[in-house]
Amino acid sequence: MTVTRIHHGALPALQIDGPGGAQAIVTLFGAHVVSWHSADGRQRLFCSSISKLDGSRSIRGGVPLIFPQFSGRGDGMRHGFARISTWRHESAGAMHEAEACSVELMLTASDLAPEIAAAWPHDFGLSLRVTLQADALTLAFRVRNCGQQAMAFSAALHSYYLIDALAEASIEGLQEVAFCEQREVPPSGAASLPDEVLLRFNDKIDRIYRQAPGPLILRCKDQRLRLEQTGFGDAVVWNPGPVDSAALSDMAEQEYQHFICIEPAQIDAVTLAPGAQWSAQQTVHCEDAEKPI
Ligand code: TA6
Numbered sequence: 001m002t003v004t005r006i007h008h009g010a011l012p013a014l015q016i017d018g019p020g021g022a023q024a025i026v027t028l029f030g031a032h033v034v035s036w037h038s039a040d041g042r043q044r045l046f047c048s049s050i051s052k053l054d055g056s057r058s059i060r061g062g063v064p065l066i067f068p069q070f071s072g073r074g075d076g077m078r079h080g081f082a083r084i085s086t087w088r089h090e091s092a093g094a095m096h097e098a099e100a101c102s103v104e105l106m107l108t109a110s111d112l113a114p115e116i117a118a119a120w121p122h123d124f125g126l127s128l129r130v131t132l133q134a135d136a137l138t139l140a141f142r143v144r145n146c147g148q149q150a151m152a153f154s155a156a157l158h159s160y161y162l163i164d165a166l167a168e169a170s171i172e173g174l175q176e177v178a179f180c181e182q183r184e185v186p187p188s189g190a191a192s193l194p195d196e197v198l199l200r201f202n203d204k205i206d207r208i209y210r211q212a213p214g215p216l217i218l219r220c221k222d223q224r225l226r227l228e229q230t231g232f233g234d235a236v237v238w239n240p241g242p243v244d245s246a247a248l249s250d251m252a253e254q255e256y257q258h259f260i261c262i263e264p265a266q267i268d269a270v271t272l273a274p275g276a277q278w279s280a281q282q283t284v285h286c287e288d289a290e291k292p293i
Contacts, residue, residue, distance in 0.1 A: 001016075001017060001018050001019060001096045001101040002016075002017045002101075003015070003016050003017075003101065003103055004017070006025070008025050008027050008034055008035075008053060009052075009053020009054060010053060010054040010055065011027040011028070011029045011053055011054065011055060012027070012028045012029075013025050013026060013027040013028065013034070014026045014028075014089055014103050016101050016102075016103060016130065016132050017101070018100070018101040018132035018133065018134070019039070019098075019099050019100065019101065019132070019133060019134045020039030020134035020135075021037075021039050021041065021134075022036075022037060022038055022039045022132050022133065022134050022135070023035070023036075023037045023132075024036045024037075024130060024132050024137060026103065026105065026130050027053075027059070028086050028087050028088070028089060028105065029055050029059070029084070029085075029086055029087075030058065030059060030064060030065060030082065030083040030084060030085065030087070031065050031082070031087040031105040031107065031126075031128040032059050032062050032063065032064060032065065032083065033045065033062050033063040033130060033137070033139065034047055034053075034059060034061065034062040035047065035062065036132075036137050038134070038135050038286045039134035039135055040135075040286070042223075042286075043162055044137075044161065044162060044225070044284070044286065045061065045062050045063065045159070045160060045161065045162055046061050046062075046160040046161065046162040046163075046255075046258055046259035047059070047060070047061030047062050047160070048060040048061050048250055048251045048252060048255055049252050049255065050250055050251065050252050051250050052250060055084075055086070057084070057250070058079070058083045058084050059083075060160075060248070060250040060251055061160045061259070062159075062160060063139065063157050063158065063159045063160070064079065064083040064157075064158040065082045065083055065128060065141065065155075065156075065157060065158075066079045066080050066082065066083065066154070066155060066156035066157070066158050066263075066265070067080045067081075067082035067126065067141075067143070067153060067154075067155045067156075068080050068081075068082075068120060068152075068153030068154065068155070069153070069154055070154040070155075070156055070236075070265060070267055071182065073154065073267070074154075076119065076120060077116070077119070079158070080153075080154075080155075081112065081116045081120065082107060082126065083158075085107055085111060085112055085113070085116070086111065087105040087106060087107045087111070087126075087128070088105065088106050088107070088111065089103060089104070089105050089106075090104070090106065099133055099134070100131050100132065100133045101131070101132050102129055102130060102131035102132065102138075103129070103130050104127055104128070104129045104130075105127070105128050105130075106125065106126065106127050107125075107126040108123075108124065108125050108126070108146075109122065109123050109124055109146075122145070122147050122149070122151045123145075123146040123147035123148075124143065124144060124145060124146055124147065124151060125142075125143075125144040125146050126141070126142070126143055126144075127140075127141070127142040127144075128140070128141050128142075129142075135285060135286040135287075136283055136284060136285045136286065137283070137284050138281060138282070138283040138284075139157055139281060139282050140279065140280075140281035141155065141157070141231075141279065141280055141281065142277060142278070142279040143155065143270075143272065143277060143278045143279070144272075144276075144277040145272040145273065145274055145275060145276050145277070146275075147274060148274050149274065150271050150272065150273055150274070151271070151272045152269040152270065152271045152272075153269060153270060153272075154265070154266055154267055154268070154269055154270070155232070155265070155266050155270075155280065156232070156236065156263045156264065156265035156266065156267075157232075157263060157264050157265075157282055158236075158261060158263045159261060159262060159263060159264075159282075159284075160259045160260075160261050161218055161225065161259060161260055161261070161262060162258060162259060163218075163220040163223065163258060163259060163260055164220055164221050164223070164258070165220070165221070165257055165258070166201050166239060166256065166257045166258070166259075166260065167200075167201065167202070167257075168220050168221050169200070169201060169218065169219065169220040169260055170198040170199060170200050170218075170219050170220075171198065171199040171216055171217065171218055171219075171237065171260075171262065172198055172199075172216065172217040172219070173212070173213075173214060173215060173216035173217055174199050174209050174212065174216065174235070174237075177209045177210065177211070177212050177213070177235075178209070178210045178211070179207045179208060179209045179210065180207070180208050180210070181206065181207060181208075182206040182207060182208050182236065182238070183206065199237065201239055201260065203241045203242075204239060204240050204241025204243070204244055205237055205238065205239050205241070206236075206237075206238050206240075207236065207237050207238075208234055208235075208236050208265070208267055209234060209235045209236070209237065210233070210234055210267075211233055211234065212229070212233075212234060212235035214227065214228055214229050214235070215227055215228040216235065216262060217287075218260065218262060219289070221289075222289045223289060224286070224287045224288065224289040225284055225285065225286060225287065226284070226285040226287050227262060227264075227282065227283075227284050227285075228282065228283045228284075228285070229264035229280070229281070229282045230280060230281055230282075231266070231278070231279055231280025231281060232264035232265055232266050232280045232282070233265075233266055233267070233268070234264075234265045234266065234267045235262060235263065235264060235265065236261070236262075236263040236265045236267075237260070237261065237262055237263075238260075238261040238263070239256060239259070239260050239261065240256050241256060242256065264280065264282045266280065
């Protein structure tokens, strides 16, 4: 098992070669997991063929790390600055065990561009640990308030899963979970569909499922992923559909058919006292598609 410094597009990145031939690539820009092959050689994450990979804007695909603001829910930068900031990797942070290989990336207030630091004047430490197993990927996110004042934030892992065809995909585990439409700022209420056993996709979807109990199962043809989250209270499900996708300059025509975002998220702000820390994580397991639902 090895961790190698590479370039992904124009971006410095870490390539993790893990157990059984599993491989992941994480760019320092955004601490962004841009590629994940499980041990069977299958790519599990979608990345737009026309995404910028030069640091000029956020990456369209993979796992954007959202912090300290979710979407437009606040006065700050849309989806926050973590996804467009350059993180650090300490080589001592690489960890190899018999069945896992992990790296840790860090971002502190002193790493921020001056204009971003001025707009969010907190002293903080972020850490993302990426752990690769033969058939699983774990992303563990930690936030520490290093300042003297309380610090409030939202966070999410905006994961784009690669699927064969949107119309064939379904998510299990959200039945009876209250949701609201993402564009309701603040959420105006919640509805639940008790008899919605499987969530399927015909057109665009952008929902926040509140207090998602998990695990969630994403199925599409011969693919089955089990998503488990702790610490993140919510789960966001997003696909732009044909119309909104056409308005995205970094997504090619028809690419919306090949991903679904299922995002462990903490939408309501967490407030950390000075010196306190918050952590949350997600593990995605690749499972046998034949397992009964
Ligand atoms: O997580 C869902 C969402 O907030 C959607 O509303 C959608 O716009 C998406 O994120 C992508 O946002 P982005 O800023 O990456 O274009």
